[in-house]
Amino acid sequence: DTEVTQTPKHLVMGMTNKKSLKCEQHMGHRAMYWYKQKAKKPPELMFVYSYEKLSINESVPSRFSPECPNSSLLNLHLHALQPEDSALYLCASSRLAGASGELFFGEGSRLTVL
Amino acid sequence: GDSVTQMEGPVTLSEEAFLTINCTYTATGYPSLFWYVQYPGEGLQLLLKATKADDKGSNKGFEATYRKETTSFHLEKGSVQVSDSAVYFCALTSNSGYSTLTFGKGTMLLVSP
Numbered sequence: 001d002t003e004v005t006q007t008p009k010h011l012v013m014g015m016t017n018k019k020s021l022k023c024e025q026h027m028g029h030r031a032m033y034w035y036k037q038k039a040k041k042p043p044e045l046m047f048v049y050s051y052e053k054l055s056i057n058e059s060v061p062s063r064f065s066p067e068c069p070n071s072s073l074l075n076l077h078l079h080a081l082q083p084e085d086s087a088l089y090l091c092a093s094s095r096l097a098g099a100s101g102e103l104f105f106g107e108g109s110r111l112t113v114l
Numbered sequence: 115g116d117s118v119t120q121m122e123g124p125v126t127l128s129e130e131a132f133l134t135i136n137c138t139y140t141a142t143g144y145p146s147l148f149w150y151v152q153y154p155g156e157g158l159q160l161l162l163k164a165t166k167a168d169d170k171g172s173n174k175g176f177e178a179t180y181r182k183e184t185t186s187f188h189l190e191k192g193s194v195q196v197s198d199s200a201v202y203f204c205a206l207t208s209n210s211g212y213s214t215l216t217f218g219k220g221t222m223l224l225v226s227p
Contacts, residue, residue: 006157033214042203042217043158056214090157102148103215107157 006091006106014114015081021109023074023091032074033103034066035090043090049074081113116141120204120218127194127225135189135221137178137204145206147171147180147187148215152201161189161202199225 004025013019023032031050035043048056049068057066063085065077074091088110092103121136139145149161149171162171167182176191187204204218 040220042220043215045214048214088157092158102160102163104160105150105158 004091004093004104004106006089006109008109009107010110010112012112012114013078013081015083017081018077018079020078021076021089021091021111023076023106024072025093025104026072027093027095027104028071029093029095029104030071031094031096032068033092033094034074034076035092035105037088037090037108047076078111081111083113086111086113116145116206116208116216118204118206118216118218120202120221123201123220123222125221125223127223129196129225129227130193131225133189133191133194133198133223135202135204135223137187137189137218139185139187139204139206141185141206141208141216143208144182145208147178148205148207149176149178149187149189150203150205150217152203152220154200158203194223194225196225196227199223 007022033048034046036046037043045058046060047066052068063080067075088108090108091106094103117140119138146165148163150158151161152158162173164171164180167180170179178187178189201220201222203220205215207215
């Protein structure tokens, strides 16, 4: 199994809603990532988890709250978002934390904030 | 800090044409280099990689060679297909830290029949 699975694929929410994005991998990878991608732009790193601990937060606003319940799961909790937060949110994983390596990406969750 | 520069797009080609997408990088030490591809409406997929100087990565007819002397990792394919139409991202990871990727801005490739 070499997949990173993200749900939902599409999400529409109002600025007062609370929702969550989910990501799952069963490759035994110990590092997991959240990226944000706006149209016609490269992905931007948001968070990195290493061995289920948050190791990098790229100054992301607190309305985005990551959670890593176990080594296979990564969530992104969303609350009080703004329309400019509309984007494709990509989850990724890599085999080793603390070393260079290739990232495996999910297909993304496309978020629209009204 | 690390950075990746790739040619502006879109690159528009006819089927069976030769493709080159230029990529140069700035990094300390010996980064690993990658090409990722993003098809319309999808996430990113690793296309090929090279982890040390003079390595050649190849996959699906695409090739790129890690040139440390010119700090380049140009993507080439001898004969493109319509199905190759996508956005191509050159990227690197440093040799320390948590495999965080530094991406170029991406180059859109459009192949017409």
